[in-house]
Amino acid sequence: MSGHGRERTFEDLVAEGVAVPTEGWDFSWFEGRATEARPSWGYAVSLAGRLATARAALDVQTGGGEVLDFALGRAAPKAPVLAVATEGWPANVAKATALLRPRGIAVVAAPEDAPLPFADDTFDLVSSRHPVRPLWSEIARVLEPGGTYFAQHVGPRSVFELVEHFLGPLPDEVSAARHPDRERADAEAAGLEIVDLRAERLRIEFHDIAAVVHFLRKVVWMVPGFTVARYEPQLRALHEQIQSEGPFVAHSARHLFEARKPAR
Template structure:
């Protein structure tokens, strides 16, 4: 357990760089189980197979800082990624341009800035929003959307600690609802897997970092506004050990009919 004081931990979490979608800053402060399927490995295999086919194209939506996409061993000749947050656009550009991936600044609102049927493969890891009609539009016939999404009630033990009970919101992003939306957009859901993973948070600096980075968890979060609740959480961790919450993930593949 850390010997840092409450105020020191607030300062550490409040000054950490939250650019990109790399959570390695949390090493030693929080842990999260990974889903069993290994999304980055599966994604890399699909992109490598596509790279072996001339004239193919891929699109990664909401790529963050490009951390996961950059793990792929190879890319098709036309590989594109989109991102909306300017610091992430810069990070992704630096990481992906040397690999031949074009990064496009996009507001994550319809329409996607691409022609109909432009891509053989559309991917995303943990998109904040999923515009199924646009995904279906930019896929070529026979193309696939392959993604790992955040599922329902993810980190809600932490979210509700700050905001109180959210029974309606707990249903949001349910895998069955998303599969239905994909079908409504004209896609065939060919794979859907789910997992519930354990998260342990070891100090309040990690909480501050997470709520600054994953801004939709507690949308009005500032250290000053929630100082009293942060203090309660600090005391709880000090007394009982790590704060435990759970995250849902689902792997989904949806194919556009030929």
């Protein structure tokens, strides 16, 4: 077990988890406090390979731009002539703009559930890491014929061991829309051809309650409306469980999604 939680009080750890900024998708703060196994396909490195051969690329729901920035760095000096990103959360728009502007990439503020603000047949590569909900008809529309959608999605019942600790048992329908088979059907209904679809479940360990608090503040859709005050009894019980039994174990669900818009 991590040394972070041995002598420190519940109140100290919770205060620390509350104090950490939540912008962007940099998870380096969790070092030594939580671990998550990574999918075997190495999404960011794989994306770099796609970017190195793309002419016009769009990254949807880019977060703080960290994954796209890393992938473009790996793809350099080959990079798309045109590359843009969208993001819906204002704090992340600002963070992604600061990170990606030096690479000549515009970040467009666009709500995740709104039509993409681009013309038909614009991009030969559309990418996304952990989109809230893929808008398949819009992805198909902005892809040029023969273009590719390459993404890593969150799968069904991801980290539900933790979610259900706070919310109680949830019906399967809650995450049914994220099931790879459902997404395959939706993508095909939008006119895309599935090239590759692989799913994995991956072990996560939370070593102290500060990591749990920060995670639930950062990934806001896990426990909607999460605050420490609202869920203090569940947090205190989980803190005591970690203290006595060691890390709390959950499992994330991820799938790699590659689809192609048929050539005319």
